[in-house]
Amino acid sequence: MTVPPEPARRTAWWRQLYFQVVIAILIGVSLGYFVPWLGVAFKPLGDGFIKLVKMIIAPVIFLTIVAGIAHLRELGALGRIAGKAFLYFLVFSTVALFIGLAVANIVQPGAGLHIDPATLDAAKVADFASKAHDRTINGFLLAIIPDTLVSALTGGDVLQVLLVAILTGIAIALVGERAQPLLDVIESASAVVFRITAIVMRAAPIGALGAMAFTIGQYGLATLSSLLALVLTFYLTSLLFVLVVLGLVGKAAGFSILRLLRYIAPELLLVLGTSSSEAALPGLITKMEAAGCARTVVGVVVPTGYSFNLDGTNIYMTLAALFIAQALGIHLSFGQQLLLLGVAMLSSKGAAGVTGAGFITLAATLSIIPSIPVAGMALILGVDRFMSECRSLTNFVGNAVATIVVARWEGALDRAQLAAALARGPRGVAAVES
Numbered sequence: 001m002t003v004p005p006e007p008a009r010r011t012a013w014w015r016q017l018y019f020q021v022v023i024a025i026l027i028g029v030s031l032g033y034f035v036p037w038l039g040v041a042f043k044p045l046g047d048g049f050i051k052l053v054k055m056i057i058a059p060v061i062f063l064t065i066v067a068g069i070a071h072l073r074e075l076g077a078l079g080r081i082a083g084k085a086f087l088y089f090l091v092f093s094t095v096a097l098f099i100g101l102a103v104a105n106i107v108q109p110g111a112g113l114h115i116d117p118a119t120l121d122a123a124k125v126a127d128f129a130s131k132a133h134d135r136t137i138n139g140f141l142l143a144i145i146p147d148t149l150v151s152a153l154t155g156g157d158v159l160q161v162l163l164v165a166i167l168t169g170i171a172i173a174l175v176g177e178r179a180q181p182l183l184d185v186i187e188s189a190s191a192v193v194f195r196i197t198a199i200v201m202r203a204a205p206i207g208a209l210g211a212m213a214f215t216i217g218q219y220g221l222a223t224l225s226s227l228l229a230l231v232l233t234f235y236l237t238s239l240l241f242v243l244v245v246l247g248l249v250g251k252a253a254g255f256s257i258l259r260l261l262r263y264i265a266p267e268l269l270l271v272l273g274t275s276s277s278e279a280a281l282p283g284l285i286t287k288m289e290a291a292g293c294a295r296t297v298v299g300v301v302v303p304t305g306y307s308f309n310l311d312g313t314n315i316y317m318t319l320a321a322l323f324i325a326q327a328l329g330i331h332l333s334f335g336q337q338l339l340l341l342g343v344a345m346l347s348s349k350g351a352a353g354v355t356g357a358g359f360i361t362l363a364a365t366l367s368i369i370p371s372i373p374v375a376g377m378a379l380i381l382g383v384d385r386f387m388s389e390c391r392s393l394t395n396f397v398g399n400a401v402a403t404i405v406v407a408r409w410e411g412a413l414d415r416a417q418l419a420a421a422l423a424r425g426p427r428g429v430a431a432v433e434s
Contacts, residue, residue: 021269024205032216039217042210049207052200053279058153060282061303062165063190068299069169085301089309096311100318103237109229110326197282208273238394246401253405259422277392292417293407301406305399312394317344324376
């Protein structure tokens with residue numbers, strides 16, 4: 001007689017990480033609002049957690065990609081997956097830019113402010129502008145190449161790690177059986193690193209509390225009032241992009257965007273609390289594999305998507321640029337707006353998923369468009385921190401959708417496993433709760 005397996009024990013709701021993160025965010029907001037000086041003092045908690053996550057991102061990406069590519073029976077499959085991924089990125093990045101442009105022209109959140117450009121304090125954005133000058137096309141391409149193979153893993157540049165991981169995976173696949181011992185070590189190391197990830201993620205509530213307390217304590221809820229139209233427009237536009245555009249993509253691919261959002265809810269809360277999509281990258285990799293996407297697809301699409309599939313950043317770029325132009329009374333012709341869109345398409349590539357990257361990328365875009373002064377960015381500096389959360393959330397959801405779609409195109413998606421994972425919701429397998 002076969003004894004049926006015991007049903008899996010459910011973790012008590014108060015012990016689940018996503019519930020703890022929600023409570024931590026609420027405490028952080030209350031602390032920053034009612035005791036601002038103490039909220040600001042909590043900044044090291046958020047910074048420390050982000051540093052912990054960044055510590056493990058390079059090995060997670062390296063080990064995932066190397067193992068995935070090394071198991072490919074034909075290296076042509078790598079080029080095919082990458083080609084499909086970049087086609088998806090190009091199409092929907094362009095759609096996001098057009099949506100930001102269209103909404104800015106229809107709503108015109110900056111119209112009526114009548115701000116004199118001569119009154120702007122350029123010193124406030126000088127640091128961002130100087131960083132933007134480093135984001136030339138040649139500089140971007142050369143920065144992908146690390147000084148050494150090892151420095152790519154210690155420098156923290158995602159694209160450098162991606163390059164070295166792809167080369168290592170291809171080399172192992174070409175060497176064949178003689179490289180099997182090294183592949184075994186890599187897979188064992190992967191298991192250890194993901195266990196480290198699970199340990200680090202237990203500190204997510206503390207990090208979220210510190211980051212949110214500092215944000216509200218430093219800038220205050222009242223700072224939103226003067227630029228509320230821009231902030232609300234951006235949030236509503238991003239929400240419509242996720243529910244309508246990505247919702248239609250999900251429907252065509254055979255899944256519900258609402259169920260996907262529910263499935264990745266713990267990671268979304270982590271992104272919300274820390275304003276960094278990188279904080280949830282390890283969890284996204286694990287969640288996508290648990291949802292039936294092949295490791296080879298996840299290993300290519302997720303890391304590259306973090307640099308090339310930035311839907312939220314793209315919406316922000318065109319919307320914020322036109323807001324500044326409208327506030328300063330600068331009329332942009334259709335041709336100038338198309339030029340803005342084209343420049344934004346190039347400058348947005350490679351923007352990291354960390355706080356402030358979108359602002360620097362906007363500075364890089366405006367520095368190439370002579371019609372809009374970079375000093376105009378001082379108008380939105382005070383609320384950019386609040387828009388950073390929305391950028392990161394939209395980018396994160398966009399990469400989750402991209403992974404499933406590319407896996408389906410590649411025939412590397414277990415649809416039954418995907419349906420089961422989405423039905424489980426946030427209690428599905430996750431690195432943060434393993």
